[in-house]
Amino acid sequence: MNTKSFVSKLNQITKQLSSMTPAQREIVHQSIQALETEISSDELIQPLFDLSSQCPHCGSAQLKKWGMSGAIQRYRCKGCHKTFNNKTNTPFARLHKSHLWEDYARCMQLRLTLREAAEVCGINLKTAFLWRHRFLVAQAGKNDDKLSGIIEVDEFFLAYSEKGSNALTDLRQPRKRGGDIDKRTKEGQVAVLLSIDRSNHMINPMLAADTTAEISANLTDNITENSVICSDGSWSYVAIAKQKHCDHKRLINGKIRVIDEVYHIQTVNGAIANFKGWVNGKMKGVATKYLSNYLAWFRESNAKLDKQQILVAAYG
Secondary structure: OOHHHHHHHHHHHHHHHHOOOHHHHHHHHHHHHHHOOOOOHHHHHHHHHHHHOOOOOOOOOOEEEEEEEOOEEEEEEOOOOOEEEOOOOOOOOOOOOHHHHHHHHHHHHOOOOHHHHHHHHOOOHHHHHHHHHHHHHOOOOOOOOOEOOEEEEEEEEEEOOOOOOOOOOOOOOOOHHHOOOOOOOOOOEEEEEEEEEOOOOEEOOEEOOOOHHHHHHHHHHHEOOOOEEEEOOOOHHHHHHHHOOOEEEEOOOOOOOOEOOOEOOHHHHHHHHHHHHHHHHHOOOOOHHHHHHHHHHHHHHHOOOOHHHHHHHHHO
16 A cells, blocks of 8 residues: 555544544454554554655655665655665664564563663663663653643652763762752752643653743643643642633642542652652662653653554654
8 A cells, every 4th residue: 555545544544433432442443453463663664754755864755765775675865866764864773673672662661771671682781771762862852742631730859960971060079879969959950840631641841940931831832721730839830720721729738638539639749759769769860861761751651652652652
């Protein structure tokens, strides 16, 4: 099936799926799973390239096939005359051993450490590190989920870290294995905003500063109007709720934990505790320069992406 026919069929199927009941969609999902066969990473990526069919160097759509490199199809642009394959200028560019990528994506699905993933896939520890961040870079900072219904939101802080650097740019004395920071002040900490709705949609952007303006810039566009915002006593969310015509439930200083037996911030607080326990526990702390990658990984884990979906997301 050529690309145009595929897109046309896809649009028809999408319309039909939208008119089905959840039970009917689940039957379709199970039928598709029953038909699934093992496909290689290259076969998984090729349709994504076919849908764009543009030169990664100049954006021209005037392409022609230009031989094979092993099992990978190469192309030549009629505009800039450069050659490329379906991985050029993507996070997968110049990565080898593509037959192991699904195994590695499965390791990420299980949140394995670098040493565990390297052992499972039979690769070098440095390769495991490179693959981890290549697989995450396309989703890092991509907080475009739309939140609706009952939305819980809170900020949390992590110690600024230069883990892995040969020389510290920070003038402070290094902390032993991350060490403790003074939580009474925000100095030396990185702020993260985490918001989640009851349908499990999540955003978790890093904040340049823990200010009302910064919170509003990273949250307002992701909230659907006429939702219900549940937050702590911070005044930052009052203006956002008013702007988006949302009901606002403030759970102040822990004195009020649940309102009307429905509205609370326990889900978002649980997600924050889960993330902190993961990065500071199993991952032994993460460098701040890679924090957005781990936040993206956490979102993928929360969305329960399977190994092929992780690869599709990594392709960007």
